[in-house]
Amino acid sequence: MKTFYFTATGNSLAAAKRIGGELISIAKADEKVYRDDAIGIVFPTYGFSVPKVVRRFLAETTLEADYLFAVATYGSTGGAVTRDVRRLLDFDYVNSILTVDNFLPIFDTAKQKAKLPSKNTAERIERVAEDIRNRKRFVPECGIGGKFLTAVCSKINIEMPDFPRKFFRVEGCVRCGICAKVCPVGNIEVKDAPVFSANCACCLACAHACPEKAIHVKGERSAERWRNPEVSLEEIIRANNQKERI
Numbered sequence: 001m002k003t004f005y006f007t008a009t010g011n012s013l014a015a016a017k018r019i020g021g022e023l024i025s026i027a028k029a030d031e032k033v034y035r036d037d038a039i040g041i042v043f044p045t046y047g048f049s050v051p052k053v054v055r056r057f058l059a060e061t062t063l064e065a066d067y068l069f070a071v072a073t074y075g076s077t078g079g080a081v082t083r084d085v086r087r088l089l090d091f092d093y094v095n096s097i098l099t100v101d102n103f104l105p106i107f108d109t110a111k112q113k114a115k116l117p118s119k120n121t122a123e124r125i126e127r128v129a130e131d132i133r134n135r136k137r138f139v140p141e142c143g144i145g146g147k148f149l150t151a152v153c154s155k156i157n158i159e160m161p162d163f164p165r166k167f168f169r170v171e172g173c174v175r176c177g178i179c180a181k182v183c184p185v186g187n188i189e190v191k192d193a194p195v196f197s198a199n200c201a202c203c204l205a206c207a208h209a210c211p212e213k214a215i216h217v218k219g220e221r222s223a224e225r226w227r228n229p230e231v232s233l234e235e236i237i238r239a240n241n242q243k244e245r246i
C-alpha cells in the first residue's frame with residue numbers, strides 16, 4: 001500500500017502515519033505512474049475543498065490500484081471536500097478527520113490547541129485506518145450546507161500565489177532558513193529575511209515552523225503556532241524541502 005500525503009503542520013502526516021503503508025510526500029512525488037494493491041492520499045482541506053498542490057498531483061499522476069482512498073483533514077468545517085476529491089479521481093473510500101485548524105487569519109491557535117481533546121481526533125483516525133485496512137468502500141453524503149460553503153469559497157479563492165507579499169509581515173528573522181525548508185513549493189529564499197516569490201501554496205508551513213515566530217499573517221488571532229505533536233520538524237522538512245529533493 002502507498003499513502004501519499006500533503007502537509008504543512010503535520011496533521012495530515014500524523015494521520016497518514018497511523019493509516020500506514022509506504023508514505024510518500026506529494027510535494028516530492030515525481031513519478032508519472034504509481035502502482036500498488038492499495039493507494040491513497042491524505043491532505044488538508046483548503047477553502048472547503050482540495051488544495052491546488054493535491055489537485056495538480058492528481059491531474060498529473062496516474063494511480064493504479066484495486067483500492068483507492070482519500071482522507072481529508074480539516075479544522076472546523078470541511079464543506080464539500082469529500083465530494084470534490086472524488087470528482088478528481090474515483091476513490092473507493094473517502095473520509096475526513098477533524099483536528100486543529102491551522103488557518104491563522106481566522107483561528108486562534110492557542111484556542112485550537114485547547115479544543116483538540118474534544119475533537120476525538122485520535123479515535124477518528126483509528127476508525128478510518130481500520131476501514132482502510134478492511135478495504136471498506138464508503139463515500140459520505142455531502143449536505144447542502146457544505147456544498148453551499150464550497151461553492152461560495154470557490155469564488156473567493158483563498159489560495160493566492162501572492163499571499164505572502166500581501167498578507168505577511170516579517171519581524172525578528174534570524175535567517176535560520178527553516179521557512180524555506182518547510183515550503184512545499186520552493187517559494188522562499190532567505191536573504192536578510194525571507195523573500196517570497198509569487199508561487200505560494202498558502203499552506204502557512206513557514207509561519208507555523210518559524211522558531212522565532214517572526215512570520216506574522218495580517219489579522220492573525222494569536223502569535224501561537226502549531227505543529228502536530230506526532231510529527232517532528234525534520235519530518236516536515238523531509239516532506240517539503242524543494243532545495244534537497246530526495
Ligand SMILES: Cc1cc2nc3c(=O)[nH]c(=O)nc-3n(C[C@H](O)[C@H](O)[C@H](O)COP(=O)(O)O)c2cc1C
Nearest residue numbers: 008009010011012044045047048074075076077102
Ligand atoms: C489556506 C488554508 C485553508 C483552510 N481551509 C479550511 C477549511 O475550509 N475548512 C477547515 O475545516 N479547515 C481549513 N483549514 C485548516 C486545515 O485544513 C487543517 O488545519 C489541516 O488539518 C492542516 O493539515 P496539515 O497540518 O497537514 O497541514 C485551512 C488551512 C489553510 C492553511
